[in-house]
Amino acid sequence: MRIGLLETGEPPESLIPTFGRYGGMFQRLLGPGHDYATFNVQAGELPKAIDACDAWLVTGSSAGVYDDLPWIDPLKGFLASARDQVPLVGVCFGHQVMAEAFGGSAVKSDKGWGVGLQSYSVSRPAAWMDEVAHVTAPGSHQDQVVALAPGGRVLAGSDFTPFGVLAYGDKALSMQFHPEFDPAYATALIESRRGTRFTEAQADAAIASLAAPNDSGRIAGWIARFLKEATGA
Template identity: 40%
Template sequence: MIKRLAILDADILYDPLRATYGSYGQMFLDLLADWQDEWQMQVYSVINGEYPASMGEFDAVLITGSKFDSFADDDWIVRLRDYVCELYDQKKPMIGICFGHQLLAHALGGKAGRSDKGWGLGVMRYQVADKAEFMDATDTVDLIVSHQDQVSDLPPGATRLWGNDFCINAAFVIPGQVLAIQGHPEFTTNYAQALLSYRKDRLPGDAVEKAEQSLQQTHDGAAVARWMRRFIENLP
């Protein structure tokens, strides 16, 4: 049976990047292209107020990253937090990436906010704390990151999957319902470099240089995409 994934796009790319890279929704469609044998995927621009007509239209939800703060009081962010609480009560499986990771934590009883550790940029390595059954056997996870907010407190019932000294709660799972990941499996190296270049004048110079060097490394975005699929397909 074909399953349906709602991709809730929570951002609009900066003008100079949009023509080449489209949207975060499109990046996920590209990342998850091999799901299309069994999944139908529809992108909704929640930042513009677009939502599925009903929760019954889809089997799982993915919330993208965003330049905005998941804990802010903008009307569209408050609406999205309320919406994921409704989805949670309906036991709808959810995956959150970066902003989506933070928003899920914050909405479901944890806490997200601006970190005093500054920006996380480039490819970051995390140590695996809990090897969930949907993950491959590995002790580390490398992902492209771009964030200055972090999850400081996990929501009730959550298990930390991986983290490091910079970002302790870089991924968590609420068994049977939520998978949340701070890093960006959908980012290509080219997009990460373009975003870094666009923001260069607003970022610490030493952090930019370190990030640019790290982007020469490979990352585990494709592996994490496999884990995301296993997570939602193996749910009861």
């Protein structure tokens, strides 16, 4: 399967030599059994056709879907065109921009930051999910989806993040947390923002939470089975 990685952001520059970029993190998450093509969307690079790859994955970003940036509206247009035509997966910013592109809404939440290990209750499992009541992965977000797009359904969420995992028909899946974040990277990211975006107490609690087991491997399996079903592979 050829997976197009739509990079909408990048890690802090100081962390790239150790951890790489977001596209590489997703390649490690999903494994070597695919061909990958990376597009620097924040630099204005979008695929020339929605069928240029078998599936598309939209990464996280420090940008907000509401920011006045020249690459966001073209990305929304690409996703709206691809919906129901080519499998789509969105994570964090990707989750939010898919919701916006499909007619929902994402905003900067007055709940503040969700950071550290995040746990969602599974409310409506899809066929490609295994039987589990809760799923956990690192998270780092202040923005949230607040209105579901027409045709969307909630698969999992929490009181803090009600729209945690969303599906749209059989060809679009998105999630707010970050299964691609290794705990070491999530910790380093928090440390880089300590005292600026997060208070000392928030940073300490978030880092402590990352020592617990997470379900990133399980979620990788979900994404793999979703893509297999959505592509008919």
